[in-house]
Amino acid sequence: MALPTSRSGPGVRFQPDENPGWPVTIGLALQYCLLTLGPVVLTVAIVVRAAGQSELFLSWAACAALLVSGIATIVQARRVGRLGAGYILLMGTSGAFIAVSVTALVQGGPALLATLVAVSAVFQFLLASRLSLLRRIITPTVAGTVIMLIAVTVMPLILDLIARVPEGVAPAAGPVTAAVTLGVTMVIVLRATGAMRLWGPVIGILAGSAVAGFFGAFSWDAVAAAPWFGLPLEGWPGFDFSFGPVFWALLPAFVFVTLVGAIETIGDAVAVQRVSWRKERATDFRGVQGAVMADGLGNLLSGMLATVPNTTYSSTVAIVEITGVAARRVGVAIGVGFCALALLPKFVAVILSVPDAIIGTYLIVLIAILFVLGMRIVVADGINYQKAAIVGVSFWVGYGFQSGGLFVDRMNPFFAEMLGNGMTSGGLAALALSVFVELSGPRRKRLVTTLEVDALPGIRAFIESAAAGAGWGGDMLQRVHLASEEALVSLMGDEGDADGPARRLRLSVRSERGAAELEFLAVSGGGNLEDRMALAAEQSVEIEAQHDFSLRLLRHLAGSVRHQKYHDTDILTVRVEAPGA
Secondary structure, eight states, X not given: OOOOOBOOTTOOSBOTTOOOOHHHHHHHHHHHHHHHHHHXXXXXXXXXXXXXXXXXXXXXXXXXXXXHHHHHHHHHHXXXXXXXXXXXXXXXXXXXXXXXXXXXXXXXXXXXXXXXXHHHHHHHHHHHHTGGGGTTTSOHHHHHHHHHXXXXXXXXXXXXXXXXXXXXXXXTHHHHHHHHHHHHHHHHHHHOOTHHHHTHHHHHHXXXXXXXXXXXXXXXXXXXXSOSSOOOGGGOOOOOOOOOHHHHHHHHHHHHHHHHHHHHHHHHHHHHHHHSSXXXXXXXXXXXXXXXXXXXXXXXXXHHTTSOOEEEXXXXXXXXXXXOBOOHHHHHHXXXXXXXXXXXXXXXXXXXXXXXXXXXXXXXXXXXXXHHHHHHHHHHTOOOHHHHHHHHHHHHHHHHHHTTOSSGGGSOHHHHHHHTSHHHHHHHHHHHHHHHHHXXXXXXXXXXXXXXXXXXXXXXXXXXXXXXHHTOOHHHHHHHHHHHHHHHHHHHGGGGGOSSOOEEEEEEEEEETTEEXXXXXXXXXXXXXXXXXXXXXXXXXXXXXXXXXXXXXXXXXXXXXXXXXXXXXXXXXEEEEOTTO
């Protein structure tokens, strides 16, 4: 049964609803900005220069990317209405859009890119609003696999960064600075406690920078040439509203990559919830929806400002895990820092002067932790031979395409570029396998009724009809009856005696090998039943509330209980094992 448990390891120092002091807040915000400024700006530079666009547009696109990343990061942390996760989720330029963005710039210029990005962002808003409909496809198994594949996709780039040594610098500079950075960082991560652990990443980078300075690996030419303050507004290209053949030919590709980015955001939003509380809580899918919504807002702003789309940076989860700081105040400070950096080209140039080997070395620590976190998400959802097959095959498909070993050289250049990204190809494989499992499984029987005690006779008759077709024995049927009754009362909660019309309820039942799966879908109520079940299990005093007593019985009867809360929708999935299974 997937229930909240106490966290192990160094623990969380500041939860999302707590506020650290301003020195810690500002220091951590600078640390986040330091570690992610390079990817935000360099991804834009790769796209613009690969497409042969002007340096003026590059200056604008880089500043715009920082502004969008800052605004979207603030929204993620503070949650504006239904926009935002309510957690630290750093937003930055998405590498998944490199191929399609280059194609758009080559075939139609910056104005066409702006239009395509803005239009495809609408798809992401639609996806977020209907996320509950995709719950059987975009599962924790798929999300965890995509997070694991991030390591496969990013690690070759990180190793390439570490191997880079500036011209005229001794070849030993790379491995020595990398070793010092990794050694100092790991010593602090593994052994330090208290405030020292918060500053571990910065100390590791400073130690590596000191060694790099000894080798003369720093270059200050770009810093000297950069202005102190400015925003190149003349580089904004506007929009292309012609909607010609090139637009319609590229739009499906942009929509598909947007879907891939949304899956990554879903995985990050689930993962950050698991590492942000001292005691793990059940995933709040309203926060996941908000994260995808904020991602869509970032893409919409990217289109309006004509820059490469953004996404959540998975390294955020690893940094939260290492530092133990998940306070929303820090997320807002990070966003403000990005917005300020967009107006301070000189400071951006100073940060970018840190040698690639140092940044790449610390990213190894983050990505390694992220890989393990993806495994934890998969295992926490429960593992069986089907899920194991989906994870294993999808992971190695992603690795095969990323390494170029699976027919990439024989494909159309566009598909070779797209599927050559391990996260995209492996994520697609996980999606396809999950869809196959859902469509090929036993057919679900459905009943539409009301969420009230008076619906119990109809539910009992419906379950008996399903049992006749499934061949359940008397003991199994009785167990399913009891579980359905307690699930209904638990889902009603304190609203069972409330005045007004009863909420609509859709109950579906599916028979599996040695088990029955019941899914209750109703209008959203308050609280998460998994958290309430854990609380009921820990209480030593007598519990008087009827629904809390029902939670205890449900916890005893069901093999697993999963409660997914979306905006306006509650989904409670109960799996009942056959006696002796």
